[in-house]
Amino acid sequence: MEEICSTLNEKQREAVLCTEGPELVLAGAGSGKTRVITHRIAYLIREKQVSPRNILAITFTNKAAGEMKRRVGQLVSEESDQIWVATFHATCVRILRRFIDRLGYDSHFTIYDTDDQRALMKQVLKELNLDPKTFRERSILAAVSSAKNELRTPAQFSREASGYYEERTADCYHRYQEKLAGNDALDFDDLLTMTVELFRTCPDVLDLYRRRFRYIMVDEYQDTNTAQFALIELLAGKDGNLCVVGDDDQSIYRFRGANIYNILNFEKTFPGAHVVKLEENYRSKGNILSAANEVIRNNLGRKEKHLWTRRDAGEKIHVFRFENASDEAEHIAEEIRQRASDGRYSRFAVLYRTNAQSRALEERFVTLGIPYQLIGGVNFYQRKEVKDALAYLKTIANGRDDLACRRILNVPKRGIGDATAQKVMEFAAANGLSFYDALLDAEKTGILGRSGGKIRKFTDLIESLRERSRSLPLTELIREMLDKSGYLEDLANDDPVEAEARRQNLEELLNKAAAFENDTGAAEEPEDESASPDLPALDRFLEEVSLVADIDRMDTGAEKVTLMTLHAAKGLEFDEVYMTGMEDGLFPGMRSLDDPKELEEERRLCYVGITRARERLTMTGAARRMVNGETRFSNESMFVREIPDSLKERKDYTERPQRTSWHFDGPGEAESFRRAAPKPAAFGKEFRIVKADHLEYGPGDRVKHMKFGEGTVLRVEEGARDFEVTVDFGSHGVRKMFAGFAKLEKIG
DNA sequence: TCGAGAATTGTTTTT
DNA sequence: CAATTCTCGA
Numbered sequence: 001m002e003e004i005c006s007t008l009n010e011k012q013r014e015a016v017l018c019t020e021g022p023e024l025v026l027a028g029a030g031s032g033k034t035r036v037i038t039h040r041i042a043y044l045i046r047e048k049q050v051s052p053r054n055i056l057a058i059t060f061t062n063k064a065a066g067e068m069k070r071r072v073g074q075l076v077s078e079e080s081d082q083i084w085v086a087t088f089h090a091t092c093v094r095i096l097r098r099f100i101d102r103l104g105y106d107s108h109f110t111i112y113d114t115d116d117q118r119a120l121m122k123q124v125l126k127e128l129n130l131d132p133k134t135f136r137e138r139s140i141l142a143a144v145s146s147a148k149n150e151l152r153t154p155a156q157f158s159r160e161a162s163g164y165y166e167e168r169t170a171d172c173y174h175r176y177q178e179k180l181a182g183n184d185a186l187d188f189d190d191l192l193t194m195t196v197e198l199f200r201t202c203p204d205v206l207d208l209y210r211r212r213f214r215y216i217m218v219d220e221y222q223d224t225n226t227a228q229f230a231l232i233e234l235l236a237g238k239d240g241n242l243c244v245v246g247d248d249d250q251s252i253y254r255f256r257g258a259n260i261y262n263i264l265n266f267e268k269t270f271p272g273a274h275v276v277k278l279e280e281n282y283r284s285k286g287n288i289l290s291a292a293n294e295v296i297r298n299n300l301g302r303k304e305k306h307l308w309t310r311r312d313a314g315e316k317i318h319v320f321r322f323e324n325a326s327d328e329a330e331h332i333a334e335e336i337r338q339r340a341s342d343g344r345y346s347r348f349a350v351l352y353r354t355n356a357q358s359r360a361l362e363e364r365f366v367t368l369g370i371p372y373q374l375i376g377g378v379n380f381y382q383r384k385e386v387k388d389a390l391a392y393l394k395t396i397a398n399g400r401d402d403l404a405c406r407r408i409l410n411v412p413k414r415g416i417g418d419a420t421a422q423k424v425m426e427f428a429a430a431n432g433l434s435f436y437d438a439l440l441d442a443e444k445t446g447i448l449g450r451s452g453g454k455i456r457k458f459t460d461l462i463e464s465l466r467e468r469s470r471s472l473p474l475t476e477l478i479r480e481m482l483d484k485s486g487y488l489e490d491l492a493n494d495d496p497v498e499a500e501a502r503r504q505n506l507e508e509l510l511n512k513a514a515a516f517e518n519d520t521g522a523a524e525e526p527e528d529e530s531a532s533p534d535l536p537a538l539d540r541f542l543e544e545v546s547l548v549a550d551i552d553r554m555d556t557g558a559e560k561v562t563l564m565t566l567h568a569a570k571g572l573e574f575d576e577v578y579m580t581g582m583e584d585g586l587f588p589g590m591r592s593l594d595d596p597k598e599l600e601e602e603r604r605l606c607y608v609g610i611t612r613a614r615e616r617l618t619m620t621g622a623a624r625r626m627v628n629g630e631t632r633f634s635n636e637s638m639f640v641r642e643i644p645d646s647l648k649e650r651k652d653y654t655e656r657p658q659r660t661s662w663h664f665d666g667p668g669e670a671e672s673f674r675r676a677a678p679k680p681a682a683f684g685k686e687f688r689i690v691k692a693d694h695l696e697y698g699p700g701d702r703v704k705h706m707k708f709g710e711g712t713v714l715r716v717e718e719g720a721r722d723f724e725v726t727v728d729f730g731s732h733g734v735r736k737m738f739a740g741f742a743k744l745e746k747i748g
Numbered sequence: 749t750c751g752a753g754a755a756t757t758g759t760t761t762t763t
Numbered sequence: 764c765a766a767t768t769c770t771c772g773a
Contacts, residue, residue: 061763062763087763114762189763253761256761354760355761356759410749420749551762565762566761568761568762587760589761605761628758
């Protein structure tokens with residue numbers, strides 16, 4: 001016990017030692033949250049003699065799960081792989097593979113990603129004869145998803161629906177669910193809702209897992225949604241040994257159903273809960289932490305806390321403003337190149353609000369030859385060629401996934417068009433067959449005339465590959481599939497640059513398959529009943545692949561700059577962080593400007609971004625930016641303005657820098673200012689001067705002024721807000737002016 | 749059936 | 764300004 005707790009501070013120790021009953025650990029950014037969880041697990045095993053099998057730890061990403069496993073392993077070597085550490089979704093899949101037959105589903109179900117969901121919903125809209133203009137599958141799916149997150153069934157949904165639009169949406173939900181079932185498929189949300197459903201309808205199953213999971217821990221608790229909460233509550237019970245760890249200030253997933261009240265009301269939901277606050281930050285320099293605190297204090301409805309650090313203040317927050325997005329990107333890339341002259345690029349991260357912003361940055365990084373890794377955007381496993389390959393594999397593994405089969409039926413082109421596919425669909429529906437089985441049969445009965453031959457060739461291909469899949473290792477199978485199907489060959493007809501990128505992605509898929517084979521081959525010890533039961537390697541590979549998030553691919557070892565969204569950055573930390581696109585209308589986004597709830601969420605996101613930085617933080621923005629083909633002008637982000645000037649060092653690179661708005665350094669004044677005028681002016685009416693840290697010219701230098709032409713600098717005086725420069729312009733006279741306003745250029 | 753070019757959309761954020 | 768969907772001729 002001494003050794004386990006010796007490295008912990010008092011609060012952390014308190015959190016670790018409280019093992020029985022409900023516990024809430026409010027862990028501020030960088031306060032050693034993961035440390036608490038891992039040590040708590042170690043303490044349970046080593047001191048409380050709890051069997052590792054009785055511990056469940058839930059994380060939000062596979063990466064976090066892996067990291068946690070690794071760190072627990074360091075503390076309690078032997079038994080650590082007995083602990084169940086997984087994401088919500090992976091946990092649910094494991095449970096469902098064993099028991100979903102109780103709900104009338106096949107245990108070999110496939111998992112649909114967003115694209116699959118879209119395709120399916122499109123079919124639904126067509127079948128229900130709904131106008132795709134008024135009923136967009138995107139918004140219907142959003143409604144369905146939030147219904148599922150709230151555990152509302154189609155029946156409930158239609159009961160509560162009012163008005164034509166909602167009623168039709170209910171119909172879609174209903175039909176969509178039927179089609180999923182018909183395909184033995186679950187979408188992401190189903191994984192959660194089905195598990196809750198399973199526990200609610202089968203007490204014996206619930207009981208089994210309750211006995212197993214005597215100690216439950218949930219990381220990032222502030223981001224749980226209603227379904228996840230229900231799941232936890234079912235497993236733990238009102239007075240179970242449930243320890244949740246989170247930070248209400250870092251709740252940033254409201255858009256996907258996260259319910260911040262899960263954490264805000266924890267003590268009400270679990271009376272008698274032990275609450276521990278971790279407020280010492282071990283990560284960031286003082287100024288960075290102060291900036292974070294200054295920003296987040298503008299949110300109402302949060303648990304009061306004040307993060308502090310023993311670290312020195314460090315550099316000020318660097319604030320840059322540029323003319324446009326490409327200047328912004330150029331400057332950042334150039335600065336990183338200089339600062340990383342030792343090649344330690346992994347110390348840097350560039351963060352942005354929307355994935356679209358990565359483009360300009362990427363271009364600059366490429367031209368300057370800076371190694372970088374891009375996280376997010378299109379998930380690797382959702383890229384077209386990878387999905388095609390996976391669709392082949394799914395069809396080979398079992399012909400049950402109609403979407404997958406249809407996807408590849410004519411890829412590469414086999415001369416089997418939509419009309420034919422439509423006929424097969426009808427045939428399948430009429431005979432209660434899957435799409436693939438319909439293909440096999442339709443060809444036999446010859447109902448399709450001359451298309452029959454083409455279909456025959458396709459099914460022959462699949463059948464022969466299926467035969468081969470029984471003996472061939474995974475990687476070999478994929479190679480053969482790519483070859484025999486003519487997919488690789490077809491790729492060559494593409495644009496050569498594009499084709500090369502695709503080939504590389506397929507190569508990466510092969511690497512992943514090889515890694516997967518190695519992993520499962522090495523771990524020959526019979527995994528306990530938690531593993532999916534006796535699935536062939538191919539099926540298990542497909543399952544694993546369906547649950548990986550893009551962040552899971554992040555390579556922390558490589559010396560590369562990391563480019564990603566602020567959302568993806570949660571839980572990570574870097575020495576030097578750039579937060580880009582700090583502009584009103586972009587961050588905070590347009591939609592949040594008139595919605596206080598939404599604005600608070602954006603502010604939390606900003607807080608998350610700031611607290612990722614250990615040593616140095618830079619915030620950048622552009623005066624104008626191309627959005628949707630038109631130029632948008634914007635003000636510096638209100639979040640930047642919420643950071644007092646005393647913590648910032650600004651530099652304005654725009655052609656016509658703005659005079660600084662009234663900034664208040666004293667907390668009292670700032671407070672009243674914010675209350676009195678919480679909203680910034682929508683447009684750049686205010687001028688802003690930026691005090692440069694130095695001037696490029698001094699007395700005696702020749703300079704050029706926009707209006708007065710050339711002159712000689714007589715004197716430079718440093719004022720509070722700016723440099724005052726006196727210049728002799730000859731015929732235009734001797735003039736005294738502010739440097740930031742005059743924009744003098746040195747000549748010669 | 750299929751490709752090229754036109755037209756028409758659209759924007760957060762992701763397990 | 765994309766990326767996706769639509770339309771039309773072969």
